[in-house]
Amino acid sequence: MKSVAVITVNFNQSLVTEALLDSIALTNTYLPLQIIVVDNGSTNNPVPAWQKKYPHITFIRSEENLGFAGGNNLGIKQAGADYLFFVNNDTEFTPGLVQQLASTLDAHPECGMVSPKIRYFSEPDTLQYAGFTPMNYYTCRNRCIGQFEKDNGQYDNLTGETGYIHGAAMMLRREAVIKGGFMPEGYFLYYEEMDWCEQVKRACFTIRVNMQALIYHKESISVGTKSALKEFFMNRNRILFIRRNCGFGTTLIFMAYFLCIVAPRNILNYIKAKDYHFIPVLLKAIAWNFTHGKNSTDLGYPIKTIK
Numbered sequence: 001m002k003s004v005a006v007i008t009v010n011f012n013q014s015l016v017t018e019a020l021l022d023s024i025a026l027t028n029t030y031l032p033l034q035i036i037v038v039d040n041g042s043t044n045n046p047v048p049a050w051q052k053k054y055p056h057i058t059f060i061r062s063e064e065n066l067g068f069a070g071g072n073n074l075g076i077k078q079a080g081a082d083y084l085f086f087v088n089n090d091t092e093f094t095p096g097l098v099q100q101l102a103s104t105l106d107a108h109p110e111c112g113m114v115s116p117k118i119r120y121f122s123e124p125d126t127l128q129y130a131g132f133t134p135m136n137y138y139t140c141r142n143r144c145i146g147q148f149e150k151d152n153g154q155y156d157n158l159t160g161e162t163g164y165i166h167g168a169a170m171m172l173r174r175e176a177v178i179k180g181g182f183m184p185e186g187y188f189l190y191y192e193e194m195d196w197c198e199q200v201k202r203a204c205f206t207i208r209v210n211m212q213a214l215i216y217h218k219e220s221i222s223v224g225t226k227s228a229l230k231e232f233f234m235n236r237n238r239i240l241f242i243r244r245n246c247g248f249g250t251t252l253i254f255m256a257y258f259l260c261i262v263a264p265r266n267i268l269n270y271i272k273a274k275d276y277h278f279i280p281v282l283l284k285a286i287a288w289n290f291t292h293g294k295n296s297t298d299l300g301y302p303i304k305t306i307k
Contacts, residue, residue, distance in 0.1 A: 002106065004098055004171075005034040005081035008089045009071035014046040016090050016218070021054060023092040030098040034058065036075045037089075041065040067188035067299075068167070069196075076182060084177065088168040090218035092121060100213035101171040104159075112176030112205025113197065115165040116213030119151060128217055130155040131162035131209040135194070137246050138253050140238050155211055162209040167193035169215045172200070179203040184244075188299050189229070191237040198245045228281045232301055235266075236285035243294045259286070 006024065010017040017037060024035065035057045039047055047059045060074055072086055083102055097116060104114045118129035130146030142163055146155050170193065180203040183196045197207055242254045263282060270278045288300040 001031075002082040002102055003032045003034065003080070004030060004083045004085055004102055005036055005075075005079035006085045006087060006098075007036045007038070007072055007075035007079060008087050009038045009040050009068065009075070010042060010046070010089050011040040011065060011071075012042045012044075013089055014042070014044075014050075017046075018050075018053075020087070020089050020091060020093075021057065027093045027095045028098055029095075030102065032081075033098065034079060034081055036060065036078055038062065038071045038075045040067075040071040067185060067192075069183040069185040069187060069192040073182045073185065076177060082174055083171055084174060085171040086167075086169070087215070088217065088219075090121075091168055092216045092218075094214045094216070097213050097215055100210050104208055104210045104213075105171065105173050108206070108208065110204075110206050111173070111208050112180065112200040112203065113165045113170055113172050114208045114210055115162075115170050116215050117151075117155070117209075117211045118166055118168060118215055118217050121216040121218040124216065125150055127151045127155070128219070129166040129168075130211060131158055132164040132166075134163045137242060137250050139257055140242050140254060158209055158211050160208060161206050163207070164194050164197045165207055165209075168217050168219070173205075176200050176203065176205045180205065186295060186297060186299075187233070187237045187240065188301070189233040189237070191241045195241055195244060226275065226278070228278065229301065231278050231281045232285050235282055236288050236300065239286065239289045240294060243289065 008017065008020060037057060038060045039045065039062065041062050041064045045061060047061045050059050058078055060078060062071065062074060066074060076084060083105055085098065085101065101114050101116060105111055115129065120126045120128050127146040127149050129144055132145065133143045135142045180200040184192055187195065201207065239258060242251055263286065266282055267279055270276060292298055
């Protein structure tokens with residue numbers, strides 16, 4: 001039986017992370033299982049208290065917020081398992097989750113990444129993820145299959161390849177990380193898991209979904225509150241994803257589409273909603289891509305302001 005390491009990242013959400021750890025203890029029977037929690041520069045360091053409460057779990061403390069990718073990469077460096085299971089700290093396990101995902105990698109040696117079915121924790125009969133459609137690289141658009149639908153088993157036969165895994169819950173074989181590389185850290189927020197999928201696919205691995213495995217995600221079913229941080233990174237990283245993963249011609253067509261259609265539409269929406277302060281944020285996100293290389297580590301945003 002292959003060993004599995006569960007890796008999760010905490011940032012100022014100690015109680016949420018503890019709920020995840022408790023759900024693993026209550027539901028998991030898969031062994032050997034290593035659990036690694038990375039505290040990503042939380043204001044108050046929770047690690048000393050956790051080490052007393054959970055003595056069999058590995059805790060890592062970063063003194064600065066490394067972002068989603070940076071925190072997970074820190075966990076990878078401590079993991080000694082064959083399979084690496086990355087989960088958001090606001091998820092909760094169900095019985096058989098780890099076994100099902102590990103069995104997919106066992107049965108398909110060409111598979112580098114696999115995600116489970118994801119339902120909303122607040123609406124436990126409602127799907128968040130049942131796979132992704134392929135990416136349209138000319139618009140940087142694809143679709144999350146099943147999202148917001150009631151789960152009546154309509155996608156349970158989807159056990160094959162999918163466009164992308166879901167960043168909230170993704171299991172990788174170690175070989176895919178070795179050959180495909182670590183999660184790209186230049187994004188900080190949004191699109192890094194999709195870029196990672198592209199890296200893994202270029203390393204000749206496939207990506208699958210296992211609908212017999214289930215995890216619950218506490219992300220709100222609503223769209224959520226807008227913020228300057230979200231607007232900046234969603235737009236900056238959408239452009240960056242295409243720059244990093246497409247050729248010159250495709251990138252040129254996408255940029256024409258983004259500058260002539262997406263940006264004007266977004267600005268009109270900001271004006272209608274009286275969110276005028278988002279206009280310079282969008283322009284800054286666009287400008288970043290004209291002034292920085294596609295592998296730049298300069299995020300272009302004051303990360304220390306994130307609470």
